[in-house]
Amino acid sequence: MLGLGSLAAGGAAAMGTGAFGSVEATRTVNVDVVGDQSAYLGLDADSPYAKNVGKQLKLDFGPNGHGGQGVNADAVTSFDGVFRMDNNGPNELDITIDKSGLANPDKWHFVPKEVYDEYSGSYPEDSFYPSWDNFGGYESTNASGGGLNPGDSTLVGVAIDTRDKGSLPGGEIRYAVTDADGPYGSN
Numbered sequence: 001m002l003g004l005g006s007l008a009a010g011g012a013a014a015m016g017t018g019a020f021g022s023v024e025a026t027r028t029v030n031v032d033v034v035g036d037q038s039a040y041l042g043l044d045a046d047s048p049y050a051k052n053v054g055k056q057l058k059l060d061f062g063p064n065g066h067g068g069q070g071v072n073a074d075a076v077t078s079f080d081g082v083f084r085m086d087n088n089g090p091n092e093l094d095i096t097i098d099k100s101g102l103a104n105p106d107k108w109h110f111v112p113k114e115v116y117d118e119y120s121g122s123y124p125e126d127s128f129y130p131s132w133d134n135f136g137g138y139e140s141t142n143a144s145g146g147g148l149n150p151g152d153s154t155l156v157g158v159a160i161d162t163r164d165k166g167s168l169p170g171g172e173i174r175y176a177v178t179d180a181d182g183p184y185g186s187n
Contacts, residue, residue, distance in 0.1 A: 041095065041177050042086030046155060050083040057083055059170075061160065071160050071168075081155035085112075085148065091179045092147040101172035109159040110173070 035055035036043035043057040051058050059082060063069050071077040087093050099105035148154060162168055 038088070040087075040089035041093070041175060042084070042088045042153070043175075044084045044086065046084045047079065047082045049079055049158070059083070059158065061158075061170075071162060073166070074163050076159055076161045076163065078157060078159040080157045082158045084153050084155050086153040087148045087150050090150055092149050094147055094178050096176040096178075098174040098176055101174060103169040103171050104165065107161040107165065107168055108173075109161070111157045111159065112154045 033055075035052065036057045037052055043052075045051050045057060048064060049059060049061055051060065061071055061079075085095060097110045099108050099110070102108050160168065
């Protein structure tokens with residue numbers, strides 16, 4: 001009799017009983033909204049060309065109060081260590097900078113210090129490592145080229161190419177951050 005009962009229970013489990021259809025539960029969620037300096041991806045001004053305004057990092061290559069009014073015409077101007085990215089989270093991160101919000105995104109290059117040092121201060125086309133094809137490749141994306149470990153930071157330089165441009169308006173850049181070990185877009 002015991003064996004027959006076990007067989008009947010096993011058969012019901014294999015076919016499903018339909019007894020578990022949904023769950024409704026309440027859980028606590030807490031989110032702190034902080035400025036760029038204190039966020040999981042910390043963004044901090046590290047030069048006269050970057051400022052933390054309110055809760056956001058702002059880059060400004062306009063008049064500087066010392067007689068300079070902007071970058072040279074028909075030139076490539078590079079600025080070493082304009083801002084710092086800090087990994088204030090628990091996981092290694094891959095960081096991509098989406099430049100598609102800038103006017104003429106192919107004229108702007110954001111380069112982590114490690115990449116800059118590896119190429120002795122030059123900005124060769126192959127020194128950028130776009131990690132998200134969705135952003136359109138080299139013209140609209142710069143990436144870290146590797147992971148940024150928890151507690152580590154990197155300085156980011158900026159190169160601005162004004163060759164064949166009379167003016168170069170700015171715009172916005174967007175940071176896409178993923179766990180280095182996870183599939184892109186999942187974290």
